[in-house]
Amino acid sequence: MKDLEYKIGIDIGGTNTSLGLVDTNGRCIKKINFSTSANKSIEEFISKLARSVREICMIDTHEVHPVGIGIAAPAAQHRAGLIQNPANLLWGTINIADLLKQQYDLPITVINDSNAVALGEMKYGLARGMKNFVAITLGTGLGAGVVMNGELVNGANGFAGELGHIIVEPNGRKCGCKRRGCVETYVSATGMCRTAFELMSSELDASKLRERTYSNLTAKVLYDLAIEGDILARKTFEVTGEIFGKMLASTVVSFDPEAIILSGGLVHAGEFLFKPTLKSFNENVLSSLRGKIAVFPSQFSDGEAAILGASSVIDINEPISAE
Numbered sequence: 001m002k003d004l005e006y007k008i009g010i011d012i013g014g015t016n017t018s019l020g021l022v023d024t025n026g027r028c029i030k031k032i033n034f035s036t037s038a039n040k041s042i043e044e045f046i047s048k049l050a051r052s053v054r055e056i057c058m059i060d061t062h063e064v065h066p067v068g069i070g071i072a073a074p075a076a077q078h079r080a081g082l083i084q085n086p087a088n089l090l091w092g093t094i095n096i097a098d099l100l101k102q103q104y105d106l107p108i109t110v111i112n113d114s115n116a117v118a119l120g121e122m123k124y125g126l127a128r129g130m131k132n133f134v135a136i137t138l139g140t141g142l143g144a145g146v147v148m149n150g151e152l153v154n155g156a157n158g159f160a161g162e163l164g165h166i167i168v169e170p171n172g173r174k175c176g177c178k179r180r181g182c183v184e185t186y187v188s189a190t191g192m193c194r195t196a197f198e199l200m201s202s203e204l205d206a207s208k209l210r211e212r213t214y215s216n217l218t219a220k221v222l223y224d225l226a227i228e229g230d231i232l233a234r235k236t237f238e239v240t241g242e243i244f245g246k247m248l249a250s251t252v253v254s255f256d257p258e259a260i261i262l263s264g265g266l267v268h269a270g271e272f273l274f275k276p277t278l279k280s281f282n283e284n285v286l287s288s289l290r291g292k293i294a295v296f297p298s299q300f301s302d303g304e305a306a307i308l309g310a311s312s313v314i315d316i317n318e319p320i321s322a323e
Contacts, residue, residue, distance in 0.1 A: 006066045008053060009311030011113060011303040012073040012096075014038060014088030014140030015189075017049065018303035019056050021064065022311040026124040028304055032056055038089040042099070045091075050103040068107035070310030071096055072116035074143065077158050078313075081110045087165075087176030087184075088140050109314045113137070113306050114161055115152050117298075118145025120309030121261050125300055133257045135298075135305070136163070136248075138266035141176070142184035146255055163251060164188070168243060187244045189219040189266060196222060196236045207232035223269045237272040244273075245280020252285060252293050263298035263305055 009028070011018045017036045020028040032052055037045065057064045073096060075086035081097030083089070097108040111119070118135040121127040127135070131150040137143040142164030146153040153160045164184035165177050172181030173194060185191050196209055196217060208225055209217070209232050225233035248260060266273060274297075282290060298305055 006064050007311040007314055008056060008066045008069045009116075009307035009309070010049070010069065010071045011116070011306035011310065012036060012071065012083075012089075013113070013303070014074070014086075016303075017045075017052075018307060019049075019052050020304065020307035020311070021056050021059075021066070022308060026308055026312070028307055030056055030059065031304070031307070033303070036089070038091070042091045042094050046099050046103070049100065053104065066106065068109065068311075068314035069100065069104065070116075070312070070314045071100070071108065071110045072113040072306040072310040073110060074113050074141070075159075076110045076112045078109070078111050078115075078154065079158070081108070083110070107314055109310070111310055111313050112143075112145070112158065112161070114143030114145040115154070116145070116306040116309035116313075117143070117263060118147050118152060118161075118309065119312060120300065120305035120307070121298065122147055122309075123312055124308050125298060125305055126261055126296070127259070130258050132255070133259045133261060134161075134163075134251055134255055135261045135263065137306075138188060138262065138264035140190060141188050144251075146257075148255065163247070166247065166250070168247060183243065183247050187240055187247065192219050192222055192236055192240050192266070193217045195239050196232065199232050199235055199239070203232060203235070205231040205235075209233060219266055219269070223272065226269070226272050234272065237269060238276045241273055241276025241278075242280045245277045245282075246284050248277070248281045248295065249284035249286075252289055256289070257293060259294040259296065261296065261298050263300060263302070265302060267297045 005024045007022050009020045009022050016033050018033045021030040073083045075084045083096050084093045097110050121135050127133050135145045144161045144163035146161040165182045167181040168183045169181035173185035175182040175185045222233045
Protein backbone atom coordinates (compact mmCIF):
# COMPACT_ATOMS: atom_id res chain seq x y z
CA MET A 1 0.00 0.00 0.00
CA LYS A 2 1.47 3.33 -1.06
CA ASP A 3 0.74 6.07 1.44
CA LEU A 4 1.41 8.89 -1.03
CA GLU A 5 -1.66 7.85 -3.01
CA TYR A 6 -4.10 9.01 -0.33
CA LYS A 7 -5.77 12.26 0.64
CA ILE A 8 -8.48 13.03 3.16
CA GLY A 9 -11.63 14.88 2.19
CA ILE A 10 -13.86 16.37 4.91
CA ASP A 11 -17.42 17.63 4.48
CA ILE A 12 -18.62 19.80 7.39
CA GLY A 13 -22.40 20.05 7.47
CA GLY A 14 -24.81 21.79 9.77
CA THR A 15 -25.93 18.42 11.17
CA ASN A 16 -23.23 15.88 10.35
CA THR A 17 -19.58 15.87 9.33
CA SER A 18 -18.23 13.22 6.95
CA LEU A 19 -14.64 12.19 6.27
CA GLY A 20 -13.36 10.10 3.41
CA LEU A 21 -10.01 8.54 2.56
CA VAL A 22 -9.56 9.08 -1.18
CA ASP A 23 -7.12 7.34 -3.51
CA THR A 24 -5.53 8.70 -6.68
CA ASN A 25 -8.38 7.34 -8.80
CA GLY A 26 -10.94 9.42 -6.94
CA ARG A 27 -12.34 6.46 -5.02
CA CYS A 28 -13.51 6.97 -1.46
CA ILE A 29 -12.15 3.77 0.09
CA LYS A 30 -13.19 4.51 3.67
CA LYS A 31 -15.79 6.90 5.08
CA ILE A 32 -16.86 7.84 8.61
CA ASN A 33 -19.42 10.29 9.99
CA PHE A 34 -20.04 12.08 13.25
CA SER A 35 -22.46 14.67 14.57
CA THR A 36 -21.21 18.21 13.96
CA SER A 37 -22.82 19.46 17.20
CA ALA A 38 -22.73 23.03 15.92
CA ASN A 39 -23.92 24.33 19.28
CA LYS A 40 -20.71 23.12 20.93
CA SER A 41 -17.44 25.07 20.91
CA ILE A 42 -15.12 24.98 17.90
CA GLU A 43 -12.43 23.52 20.15
CA GLU A 44 -14.64 20.51 20.87
CA PHE A 45 -15.38 20.10 17.18
CA ILE A 46 -11.68 20.23 16.22
CA SER A 47 -10.87 17.65 18.89
CA LYS A 48 -13.55 15.33 17.53
CA LEU A 49 -12.41 15.97 13.95
CA ALA A 50 -8.78 15.20 14.81
CA ARG A 51 -9.79 11.89 16.39
CA SER A 52 -11.80 11.03 13.28
CA VAL A 53 -8.81 11.82 11.06
CA ARG A 54 -6.70 9.39 13.08
CA GLU A 55 -9.44 6.78 12.80
CA ILE A 56 -9.82 7.07 9.05
CA CYS A 57 -6.07 6.70 8.54
CA MET A 58 -6.21 3.14 9.88
CA ILE A 59 -6.92 0.50 7.24
CA ASP A 60 -6.98 -2.89 8.92
CA THR A 61 -3.72 -2.79 10.86
CA HIS A 62 -1.95 -0.42 8.48
CA GLU A 63 -1.65 3.30 9.18
CA VAL A 64 -1.99 5.47 6.07
CA HIS A 65 -0.04 8.73 5.94
CA PRO A 66 -2.07 11.05 3.71
CA VAL A 67 -0.43 13.80 1.68
CA GLY A 68 -3.02 16.42 2.60
CA ILE A 69 -6.48 17.28 3.86
CA GLY A 70 -9.23 19.09 1.96
CA ILE A 71 -12.09 20.60 3.94
CA ALA A 72 -15.48 21.44 2.45
CA ALA A 73 -17.46 23.80 4.68
CA PRO A 74 -20.28 26.34 4.40
CA ALA A 75 -19.27 29.99 3.96
CA ALA A 76 -15.66 28.92 3.42
CA GLN A 77 -13.03 31.28 2.03
CA HIS A 78 -10.75 29.16 -0.13
CA ARG A 79 -7.77 31.51 -0.27
CA ALA A 80 -7.81 32.52 3.42
CA GLY A 81 -8.68 29.14 4.91
CA LEU A 82 -11.61 30.68 6.80
CA ILE A 83 -15.15 29.66 7.63
CA GLN A 84 -16.88 33.02 7.84
CA ASN A 85 -20.10 33.23 9.92
CA PRO A 86 -21.90 30.23 8.38
CA ALA A 87 -25.68 30.45 8.70
CA ASN A 88 -26.18 27.01 10.29
CA LEU A 89 -23.06 26.87 12.49
CA LEU A 90 -22.55 28.99 15.59
CA TRP A 91 -18.77 29.36 15.46
CA GLY A 92 -18.50 32.86 14.01
CA THR A 93 -15.42 33.33 11.81
CA ILE A 94 -12.67 30.76 12.33
CA ASN A 95 -9.47 29.76 10.53
CA ILE A 96 -10.30 26.09 10.25
CA ALA A 97 -7.06 25.33 8.37
CA ASP A 98 -4.82 26.77 11.10
CA LEU A 99 -6.80 25.04 13.86
CA LEU A 100 -6.42 21.62 12.24
CA LYS A 101 -2.75 22.26 11.41
CA GLN A 102 -2.14 22.41 15.17
CA GLN A 103 -3.03 18.71 15.14
CA TYR A 104 -1.60 17.67 11.77
CA ASP A 105 1.44 19.00 9.94
CA LEU A 106 -0.07 18.56 6.49
CA PRO A 107 -1.18 20.79 3.61
CA ILE A 108 -4.79 21.75 4.40
CA THR A 109 -7.07 23.37 1.86
CA VAL A 110 -10.52 24.83 2.53
CA ILE A 111 -13.25 25.15 -0.08
CA ASN A 112 -16.91 26.13 0.03
CA ASP A 113 -18.95 22.97 0.50
CA SER A 114 -21.19 23.57 -2.50
CA ASN A 115 -18.18 24.27 -4.70
CA ALA A 116 -16.67 21.02 -3.47
CA VAL A 117 -19.82 19.17 -4.51
CA ALA A 118 -19.69 20.76 -7.96
CA LEU A 119 -16.02 19.89 -8.30
CA GLY A 120 -16.64 16.30 -7.21
CA GLU A 121 -19.40 15.96 -9.81
CA MET A 122 -17.23 17.58 -12.49
CA LYS A 123 -14.20 15.36 -11.88
CA TYR A 124 -15.76 12.06 -10.87
CA GLY A 125 -19.55 12.21 -11.22
CA LEU A 126 -22.41 12.88 -13.59
CA ALA A 127 -20.99 16.22 -14.74
CA ARG A 128 -17.84 14.74 -16.29
CA GLY A 129 -17.49 16.34 -19.69
CA MET A 130 -19.86 19.20 -18.85
CA LYS A 131 -18.62 22.79 -18.97
CA ASN A 132 -21.75 24.52 -17.64
CA PHE A 133 -23.85 23.14 -14.80
CA VAL A 134 -25.17 23.89 -11.31
CA ALA A 135 -24.87 21.45 -8.39
CA ILE A 136 -27.41 22.05 -5.62
CA THR A 137 -27.26 20.42 -2.20
CA LEU A 138 -30.43 20.10 -0.12
CA GLY A 139 -29.73 19.46 3.54
CA THR A 140 -29.90 21.53 6.70
CA GLY A 141 -29.74 24.47 4.29
CA LEU A 142 -29.52 24.90 0.52
CA GLY A 143 -26.14 25.28 -1.16
CA ALA A 144 -25.08 25.57 -4.78
CA GLY A 145 -21.89 25.32 -6.78
CA VAL A 146 -21.83 26.90 -10.24
CA VAL A 147 -19.52 25.84 -13.07
CA MET A 148 -19.28 27.99 -16.19
CA ASN A 149 -16.95 27.37 -19.11
CA GLY A 150 -15.34 24.53 -17.14
CA GLU A 151 -14.42 26.59 -14.08
CA LEU A 152 -15.98 27.03 -10.67
CA VAL A 153 -17.50 30.48 -10.25
CA ASN A 154 -16.13 31.97 -7.02
CA GLY A 155 -16.85 35.68 -7.35
CA ALA A 156 -14.89 38.62 -5.98
CA ASN A 157 -15.36 37.61 -2.35
CA GLY A 158 -15.76 33.86 -2.69
CA PHE A 159 -19.54 33.89 -2.22
CA ALA A 160 -20.73 33.25 -5.76
CA GLY A 161 -23.36 30.52 -5.89
CA GLU A 162 -24.98 31.23 -2.51
CA LEU A 163 -28.35 30.53 -4.09
CA GLY A 164 -29.82 29.43 -0.77
CA HIS A 165 -29.86 33.08 0.26
CA ILE A 166 -31.91 34.35 -2.65
CA ILE A 167 -34.91 36.03 -1.08
CA VAL A 168 -38.13 34.42 -2.31
CA GLU A 169 -40.50 35.87 0.28
CA PRO A 170 -39.97 39.53 1.34
CA ASN A 171 -40.27 39.77 5.14
CA GLY A 172 -40.63 35.99 5.22
CA ARG A 173 -39.05 33.47 7.54
CA LYS A 174 -35.99 34.49 9.51
CA CYS A 175 -32.81 32.93 8.15
CA GLY A 176 -29.57 32.02 9.89
CA CYS A 177 -27.90 34.71 7.75
CA LYS A 178 -29.91 37.29 9.78
CA ARG A 179 -32.15 38.24 6.83
CA ARG A 180 -35.70 37.15 6.06
CA GLY A 181 -37.29 35.14 3.29
CA CYS A 182 -34.22 33.26 1.98
CA VAL A 183 -35.10 30.24 -0.14
CA GLU A 184 -33.29 27.84 2.20
CA THR A 185 -35.78 28.69 4.96
CA TYR A 186 -38.38 27.01 2.71
CA VAL A 187 -36.40 24.51 0.63
CA SER A 188 -34.30 22.53 3.12
CA ALA A 189 -34.86 19.92 5.80
CA THR A 190 -35.45 22.56 8.44
CA GLY A 191 -37.56 24.65 6.06
CA MET A 192 -39.85 21.72 5.34
CA CYS A 193 -40.47 21.19 9.04
CA ARG A 194 -41.49 24.83 9.34
CA THR A 195 -43.81 24.43 6.37
CA ALA A 196 -45.39 21.35 7.94
CA PHE A 197 -46.25 23.25 11.10
CA GLU A 198 -47.68 26.15 9.12
CA LEU A 199 -49.90 23.71 7.24
CA MET A 200 -51.04 22.11 10.49
CA SER A 201 -52.23 25.51 11.69
CA SER A 202 -54.00 26.44 8.45
CA GLU A 203 -55.40 23.09 7.21
CA LEU A 204 -58.05 20.83 8.74
CA ASP A 205 -56.82 17.51 7.34
CA ALA A 206 -56.24 14.66 9.77
CA SER A 207 -52.54 13.92 10.02
CA LYS A 208 -50.10 12.00 12.18
CA LEU A 209 -47.96 15.12 12.02
CA ARG A 210 -50.25 16.57 14.66
CA GLU A 211 -48.81 14.03 17.10
CA ARG A 212 -45.35 15.55 16.66
CA THR A 213 -43.61 18.43 18.37
CA TYR A 214 -41.21 20.58 16.39
CA SER A 215 -38.21 19.06 18.18
CA ASN A 216 -39.04 15.53 17.02
CA LEU A 217 -40.11 16.31 13.46
CA THR A 218 -37.57 15.63 10.70
CA ALA A 219 -37.56 15.46 6.93
CA LYS A 220 -37.28 11.66 7.26
CA VAL A 221 -40.49 11.61 9.32
CA LEU A 222 -42.21 13.69 6.64
CA TYR A 223 -41.03 11.25 3.97
CA ASP A 224 -42.16 8.19 5.92
CA LEU A 225 -45.61 9.72 6.50
CA ALA A 226 -45.87 10.74 2.85
CA ILE A 227 -45.29 7.10 1.87
CA GLU A 228 -48.15 6.15 4.20
CA GLY A 229 -50.38 8.63 2.37
CA ASP A 230 -50.49 11.33 5.04
CA ILE A 231 -52.15 14.34 3.39
CA LEU A 232 -50.27 17.09 5.22
CA ALA A 233 -46.92 15.38 4.74
CA ARG A 234 -47.57 15.20 0.99
CA LYS A 235 -48.75 18.81 0.93
CA THR A 236 -45.48 19.79 2.62
CA PHE A 237 -43.52 18.28 -0.26
CA GLU A 238 -45.84 19.95 -2.79
CA VAL A 239 -45.36 23.40 -1.25
CA THR A 240 -41.61 22.86 -1.05
CA GLY A 241 -41.40 21.65 -4.64
CA GLU A 242 -43.39 24.60 -5.95
CA ILE A 243 -40.98 27.09 -4.35
CA PHE A 244 -37.94 25.07 -5.39
CA GLY A 245 -39.09 24.84 -9.01
CA LYS A 246 -39.49 28.61 -9.21
CA MET A 247 -36.01 29.05 -7.79
CA LEU A 248 -34.55 26.65 -10.37
CA ALA A 249 -36.34 28.56 -13.15
CA SER A 250 -34.62 31.75 -11.98
CA THR A 251 -31.29 29.92 -11.68
CA VAL A 252 -31.23 28.82 -15.33
CA VAL A 253 -31.95 32.39 -16.47
CA SER A 254 -28.84 33.50 -14.59
CA PHE A 255 -26.45 30.73 -15.66
CA ASP A 256 -27.94 28.90 -18.70
CA PRO A 257 -26.55 25.52 -17.56
CA GLU A 258 -26.59 22.20 -19.39
CA ALA A 259 -27.88 20.51 -16.26
CA ILE A 260 -28.79 20.92 -12.61
CA ILE A 261 -27.58 18.12 -10.34
CA LEU A 262 -29.32 17.67 -6.99
CA SER A 263 -27.81 16.01 -3.93
CA GLY A 264 -28.32 15.87 -0.19
CA GLY A 265 -30.72 14.15 2.16
CA LEU A 266 -33.92 15.62 0.70
CA VAL A 267 -33.18 14.09 -2.69
CA HIS A 268 -33.96 10.68 -1.15
CA ALA A 269 -37.62 11.74 -1.10
CA GLY A 270 -37.67 10.97 -4.82
CA GLU A 271 -40.91 11.73 -6.64
CA PHE A 272 -42.50 13.34 -3.58
CA LEU A 273 -40.08 16.23 -4.11
CA PHE A 274 -39.13 15.84 -7.78
CA LYS A 275 -42.64 15.73 -9.22
CA PRO A 276 -43.85 19.11 -7.82
CA THR A 277 -40.41 20.63 -8.37
CA LEU A 278 -40.26 19.73 -12.06
CA LYS A 279 -43.88 20.78 -12.55
CA SER A 280 -43.16 24.20 -11.05
CA PHE A 281 -39.87 24.46 -12.94
CA ASN A 282 -41.48 23.78 -16.30
CA GLU A 283 -44.32 26.21 -15.57
CA ASN A 284 -41.93 29.03 -14.68
CA VAL A 285 -38.84 28.57 -16.84
CA LEU A 286 -38.42 30.76 -19.93
CA SER A 287 -40.14 29.15 -22.88
CA SER A 288 -36.93 29.37 -24.91
CA LEU A 289 -35.18 27.16 -22.30
CA ARG A 290 -38.01 24.73 -21.60
CA GLY A 291 -36.92 21.16 -22.27
CA LYS A 292 -33.26 22.10 -22.67
CA ILE A 293 -32.08 21.86 -19.04
CA ALA A 294 -31.72 18.43 -17.46
CA VAL A 295 -32.55 18.18 -13.74
CA PHE A 296 -31.50 14.93 -12.08
CA PRO A 297 -30.20 13.50 -8.77
CA SER A 298 -26.55 12.83 -8.05
CA GLN A 299 -25.37 9.23 -8.07
CA PHE A 300 -23.06 9.80 -5.09
CA SER A 301 -24.04 8.86 -1.56
CA ASP A 302 -24.56 11.77 0.84
CA GLY A 303 -21.41 13.81 1.36
CA GLU A 304 -19.27 11.81 -1.07
CA ALA A 305 -19.20 14.41 -3.85
CA ALA A 306 -18.04 17.06 -1.36
CA ILE A 307 -15.40 14.71 0.05
CA LEU A 308 -14.03 13.95 -3.42
CA GLY A 309 -14.14 17.60 -4.47
CA ALA A 310 -12.41 18.79 -1.31
CA SER A 311 -9.68 16.18 -1.59
CA SER A 312 -9.00 17.15 -5.21
CA VAL A 313 -8.11 20.79 -4.46
CA ILE A 314 -5.22 20.12 -2.07
CA ASP A 315 -2.27 22.23 -3.24
CA ILE A 316 -4.20 23.47 -6.26
CA ASN A 317 -4.33 27.23 -6.84
CA GLU A 318 -7.20 29.13 -8.41
CA PRO A 319 -8.77 28.96 -10.91
CA ILE A 320 -10.09 25.45 -10.29
CA SER A 321 -11.09 23.97 -13.61
CA ALA A 322 -12.09 20.75 -15.22
CA GLU A 323 -8.79 20.39 -17.04
